[in-house]
Amino acid sequence: MNEVTDALSPIEDGQRAENCFLFGPSGAGKTTVAKAAVRELRKEVLDVPHAYVNCWRDYTRNAVLDRLSRDLVGAAVPRSASTSTLLERVHRNFNGPGVVILDEVDQLRETELLYDLHEFRGLSWIGIANDEVDLLAGLDERVRSRVSVGYRVTFDRYGEDTIAEIVRLRARSGLGPNAVSEEVCETIARLVDGDARMGITTLRAAARKASSKGLSNIPKRLVKDAVEDAQIEVRQKTISKLNTHQRALYEVLQKEGRLIQKELYARYQETHSDPVTLRYLRENHLPKLEHYNLVDVEQHGGKKEYRLAIQSDPVVV
Ligand SMILES: Nc1ncnc2c1ncn2[C@@H]1O[C@H](COP(=O)(O)OP(=O)(O)O)[C@@H](O)[C@H]1O
Ligand SMILES: [Mg+2]
Known part of the structure; x- marks a missing residue:
């Protein structure tokens, strides 16, 4: 700042x-x-x-x-x-x-x-x-x-203490002084890997769950499910922002599972009416899908293999 x-x-x-x-x-x-x-x-x-x-x-x-x-x-x-x-x-x-x-x-x-x-x-x-x-x-x-x-x-990812602090302040101003315990803030912070967006989305998901159960505070046992909900919510929001090229790539991988770069490009070219060059895809759209945790990449004998990121990582509290 x-x-x-x-x-x-x-x-x-x-x-x-x-x-x-x-x-x-x-x-x-x-x-x-x-x-x-x-x-x-x-x-x-x-x-x-x-x-x-x-x-x-x-x-x-x-x-x-x-x-x-x-x-x-x-x-x-x-x-x-x-x-x-x-x-x-x-x-x-x-x-x-x-x-x-x-x-x-x-x-x-x-x-x-x-x-x-x-x-x-x-x-x-x-x-x-x-x-x-x-x-x-x-x-x-x-x-x-x-x-x-x-x-x-x-910018680095936030540390756990900072995420806990961000969640605590947001909970106090959004939900009131006693809705969220210190332990819950720390648990959320431990599970979101330094990503404040995930932290806040988890807090919101947990609050929604608690309120639908008629509770006036968030019990720790709801946090695990809330993280999973938040992963889905953040992913959905990101998918809705994809441009036509990124979406075509996403859909090809959804259909085909794993593909090396050349195959992925070929399949994308078939589905998109105005495809970009392989170079542009490699330097722009594919890194973006990776940064937003939608796609995972692995090296296989000098070839890059792409697949959709695991739908939601199992959350261990
Ligand atoms: N230092 C902070 N204090 C409070 N809230 C924060 C802080 N940093 C990020 N956030 C919240 O976390 C979410 C993600 O932050 P954002 O700035 O959009 O991240 P980025 O642009 O790096 O993806 C937003 O809801 C934002 O309000
Ligand atoms: Mg941003």
Whole structure:
């Protein structure tokens, strides 16, 4: 949090900040920290232009520019405005310095957008991705040289104590002072492998279970089932966010079980009407499915074999 706040601090003096990259596994708090840092900045610079873009949802150049023209500069744009109109809108109305969060930036399809951003005077961005290598692999040289400059902040998984603390605070504010014992918080923390999203989802699932049984607190015996429910819930949410390519891969593996990369690509090509190249698949879509724990990979004599991640790991309390 301090590193991101420091990276943004030049904006307080009216200067352009350096770009900043947050890397780390799912549930490590990247999105939370980026948004909190921008919120802190806004306490210092009340009218700082800012925007949040999730590149998994808005993955084309136009979709991002459209969002910037609305949220960053507040300029209404007609539906399906051209790229040049959008660029011109933002250029004309942007009064920097300002900052945009590009969440899941490794999902951006048209990465020349990153070059566009650089051309907006005074604009800096916070890019969020799981892995630096995967992000850079998808970029052409011109864009890569822009992206290679900037702060890097690497997030580890949370430790068990921190997860317990996050769960405890969330339980107190969401469920009241006595609904969740210390032991339950610690049990949840032990089972979610440093993933705060899983921790909070488990807490919610446990609360739902307890309340359907008419209980006013969460007994420890409900935690095991709650973790399993949470795994399913997080997985369902992730699946619902997949783009058509990722979904096609997922469905092929669902049908076929295990496949080596070449077979997987062949089967995907048959099912998708507008397939990407093998290279793009390897560098972008497949790593994403791995990062979100949907797909497991094993090495077999120099070949990568893919399969769906085990539906829900048996939970041992
Ligand atoms: N330090 C924290 N304190 C409280 N809640 C947190 C913290 N870090 C993460 N969370 C919560 O955990 C969940 C996942 O965090 P998120 O920032 O979305 O992770 P990431 O973007 O790295 O996948 C969110 O519900 C978020 O509110
Ligand atoms: Mg996130």
